[in-house]
Amino acid sequence: NAGVTQTPKFQVLKTGQSMTLQCAQDMNHNSMYWYRQDPGMGLRLIYYSASEGTTDKGEVPNGYNVSRLNKREFSLRLESAAPSQTSVYFCASRDLKTQYFGPGTRLLVL
Amino acid sequence: AQSVTQLGSHVSVSEGALVLLRCNYSSSVPPYLFWYVQYPNQGLQLLLKYTSAATLVKGINGFEAEFKKSETSFHLTKPSANMSDAAEYFCAVSDRGTALIFGKGTTLSVSS
Numbered sequence: 001n002a003g004v005t006q007t008p009k010f011q012v013l014k015t016g017q018s019m020t021l022q023c024a025q026d027m028n029h030n031s032m033y034w035y036r037q038d039p040g041m042g043l044r045l046i047y048y049s050a051s052e053g054t055t056d057k058g059e060v061p062n063g064y065n066v067s068r069l070n071k072r073e074f075s076l077r078l079e080s081a082a083p084s085q086t087s088v089y090f091c092a093s094r095d096l097k098t099q100y101f102g103p104g105t106r107l108l109v110l
Numbered sequence: 111a112q113s114v115t116q117l118g119s120h121v122s123v124s125e126g127a128l129v130l131l132r133c134n135y136s137s138s139v140p141p142y143l144f145w146y147v148q149y150p151n152q153g154l155q156l157l158l159k160y161t162s163a164a165t166l167v168k169g170i171n172g173f174e175a176e177f178k179k180s181e182t183s184f185h186l187t188k189p190s191a192n193m194s195d196a197a198e199y200f201c202a203v204s205d206r207g208t209a210l211i212f213g214k215g216t217t218l219s220v221s222s
Binding site: 033040041042043044045048058090097098099100101102103104 | 119142144146152153154155156159161200204209210212213214215
């Protein structure tokens with residue numbers, strides 16, 4: 001039982017490049033989330049998916065898109081990366097009451 | 111709208127001393143409240159949660175927190191700090207619906 005997994009662990013991009021961050025969970029949870037963590041800001045919600053086939057914007061969705069591929073997988077895409085998107089990205093899934101987090105992806109945009 | 115305020119971005123204690131990390135919340139509905147811990151270069155690990163059962167909640171690693179509705183607080187405590195407790199701690203609130211709203215975090219330093 002791996003919980004929530006994320007790939008890659010670390011990525012360096014140049015401004016304007018695109019990439020997709022992958023997330024998968026094996027806990028059969030319906031709800032999944034993408035957060036970004038910046039120093040002194042805590043975690044802020046980018047997008048979430050309450051169930052397979054649905055997605056909704058969170059607090060900071062600009063510059064991102066998501067895909068809920070199936071119940072297990074929820075990906076985050078940066079179409080044209082900007083230095084302001086340098087951050088640590090966390091995926092989470094939720095049972096009835098609690099969110100469980102993946103190990104994170106550190107993204108550096110030059 | 112919900113919000114969380116963590117008082118003190120940095121708390122320093124000596125090994126063996128009491129740990130007290132403060133969290134106040136605002137919520138228009140009875141909330142679920144959480145404390146997560148993050149060790150350097152790692153993800154977030156759940157320490158404990160309040161989901162409308164007992165108001166004194168015990169978590170992992172000797173931590174506990176008390177939900178006080180009248181004070182809208184959910185402070186985290188540990189009687190005796192260990193060096194291994196040094197980490198960043200996040201308080202979070204949920205309206206039982208979608209996502210968590212996080213505080214900005216408190217870094218705990220423990221000196222010998």
